Amino acid sequence: AIAFGRHSPAYKVAGVQLDPNFDTAGAGVSGDFTAAAGSYGLSRLANGFANNAIAYTSPAWGKVTLNAGAYLDDSDAGKHSYNAGIGYSDKALNLGFQYFDAGSVAAEWNPFTNIVDRRFYRAHGSYKFGAFSLGASLEREQSKTDAFADIDYLFLAGSYQASDALRLTASVGTVSEGAAEGTGVRLGAYRTVLPGAQVYAVAS
Secondary structure (H helix, E strand, O other): OEEEEEEOOHHHHHHHOOOOOOOEEEEEOOOOEEEEEOEEOEOHHHOOEEEEEEEEEOOOEOOEEEEEEEEOOOOOHHHOEEEEEEEEEEOOEEEEEEEEEEEEHHHHEEOOOOOEEEEEEEEEEEEEEOOEEEEEEEEEEEEOOOOOOOEEEEEEEEEEEOOOOEEEEEEEEEEOOOOOOEEEEEEEEEEEEEOOEEEEEEEO
16 A cells, blocks of 8 residues: 555554554643543654655565655755554564654654654554453654653553443553653543444543
8 A cells, every 4th residue: 555645654553553542631642631642651653644755555465564654854855754664463463663764754744843853663562362452562762863862662551342332441651751751541431322422531
């Protein structure tokens, strides 16, 4: 599959797919309250969209897929951004690695204006068994200019399908450095009340 224009890069998707409380109100990636975004313990690349994309995801070769993308800076050819990754899927087990090189994401990644000259690395995995689902993501944010210390993000999440209508979720995240440094927990309960309609409660 090939994507052009504005989309969610594979780096972001790898984290979002692990987050059972994604886009609900609670403690976001910065540790502050947010109405709808990624959960605490994921990096800022869990939110927003990338512009000027040329991205490719391969068909599955056995149980393996590859992805690559370029995010073009219209004003400076030396500041393009790049994403590459690999994924393994075997029914209940999913594993992967993603790399994102942010040249001038100030121009390409909405809504952020300060993710510039950085590298992001993510190792991630998930496993489903019966009514349970578990996931983990480990990220490192690295400065290309040594302007700040490396930041490590750890995100662990689980969900339990208690019934056809009720899903229970939990996640814990840690951030090693920076303004968001700390540990956070997020709990959720989601109840289907009508086809395509849910109510939920989240605490963090």
